Amino acid sequence: DKTDLAVGRGDLGMPPDAQTLAVLRKNYVVLWSPSGRRGSEPKQKAGGKIADIAHLAGHKVGIIGRTGANVAVLQTILEGSGVQPDKVATAQFGTDEIEKLAQDPTLDAYLAVGPLDSRITVDAITATSRARGAPTFLPIEASEAIALKHPRYEAEEIPASVFNxxxxxxxxxxxxxxVNHLILAKKELSEAKAAAFYRQLFAVRDTITQGLAGxxxxxxxxxEKETEPSVHRGAAAVINGTERTFLDKYSDYFWFALLVLSGIGSAAEWLRRYLNRDELEDDTSGRNRILAVVSEVRNAGSEHDLLSWQREVDGIVAETLKGYDDGAIEPEDLAAFGLVLELFNHAVAERRATLPSGAPDQSWTPSPTLASRR
Incomplete structure (x- = not known):
């Protein structure tokens, strides 16, 4: 629980939150038995010798490596091959006890788990061949069935002449x-970090190989298939080409932010209109007043009346423009006001054209003094 990355063998007990980032190496199970003849002596036919897994019952197997995982894998092989594990005795030897293993006369077969180019496996086969005769390699014919039942294992083939x-x-x-040795990560490790580690690992693999062949x-x-542990989503995204970009990861947040900002903008606009409702009402009332004046202009009796209504409309225009400058009136409202104003100007022009030239101003009454002078 104190680490984010670890190396472990796939058939060991893994915590439930462990997931695979990469395969460190593939370990092959190698089972062989000595022929009983050394050097260049002719091969002895099968007879009572061990030639397959079924013949291991009642015999003893020497296991290289003191990990309990190697004993477990032998038991899995025996069960999958129809041999009761308790019918087969085992003895474990350290990787530095190869000669002791080869000289032990009680052993009837041997098991090693490691890469095909493992020096330990090759040395063990060579030592047992020298001490007990040429090796007979035992095939695990139920390998595919074992792999199906136990996803931690895979069915494989050992190529001919690979050891000699x-x-x-x-x-x-x-x-x-x-069974694989794995580079593992916690499931909780972020997808971005896992993907970054995976890319960097394979970017430097060739450089590392120059100093460490393994x-x-x-x-x-x-x-492509179910494995135990499962592949971390960060590594899988890089392998499958489905790694998400910055926009892919955060597009939902962007859209949410846009919706929030849009909502805030709408609320602010509503609040502004609410606070400026008096100005909006003044704009509407001014527009309505001009419409009312239009009908009066069409019946104007003198130029003086036209000038009076024009001065009134000029005042309304000044107030409207001030409201527009203050942001209380929207451009579309100003456009509507402009239509009404244009209608007023047309009405004034039409009425002025129909007034008789030199017509007396009916709204003007002479003072008594001026009348007496006339």
Whole structure:
């Protein structure tokens, strides 16, 4: 619980939140038995010798490596091959006890788990061959069934001559199972961090291989099938080409922010209109007053009346423009006001054209003094 990354073998007990970032190496299970003849002596036919997994019942297997995982994998192989595990005795030897393993006469077969180019596996086969005779490699014929029942294992083949060319060890390909050493991460590790680690790991893999040959075994995890542990979503996104960009990750937040800002803007506009409702009402009342004046202009009796209404309308225009400058009147409202104003100007022009030239001003009454002078 104190680490974000770890290395572990896939068949060991993993915490439930562990997920795979990369395969550190693939370990093949190698089972073989000694022929009982050494050197260049002719091969002894099967007879009572161990030639397959079923013959292991009642015998003892020497296991290289003191981890309990190697004992567990042997038990899984025996069960999958129809052999009761309690019928097979085992003895474990450290990786530095290869000669002791080879010289133990009580052992009837051997098991090693490691990469195909493992120096430990090759040394063990060579040592047992030298002490007990040429190896007979035991095929795990139920490898596919075992892999189906236990997703932590995979069905594999050991190529011919992979451990030795002359004589060929093995002479032909051999069915087996494998288990991976994994680079693991917590499920809670962010997708971005896992993806960044994955990219950097494979970017420097070739450089690491120059100083450590085993780094060449680092491979991508298989995202096409169910595995245990499952592949971390960050690594899977890089492998499958589905890694999300910055916009992909945060587009939902952007849209939400836009909606919020739009809502705030609408609320602010409503509040502004509410606070300026008096100015809006004044604009409407001014527009209505001009419409009322239009009908009066059409019946104007003199130029003096026209001038009076024009002065009134000029006052309304001045108030309207001031409201527009203050932001209380919208451009569309001002456009509507302009239409009414244009209608007024047309009415004034039409009425002025119909007034008789030199017509007396009916709204003007002479003073008594001026009348007496006339």
């Amino acid at each position: 060319a002359k004589p060929a060890w093995p002479e032909d390909k051999v069915d087996t199972i494998s 780094a060449s075994h680092i491979t991508k995890p298989d995202t």
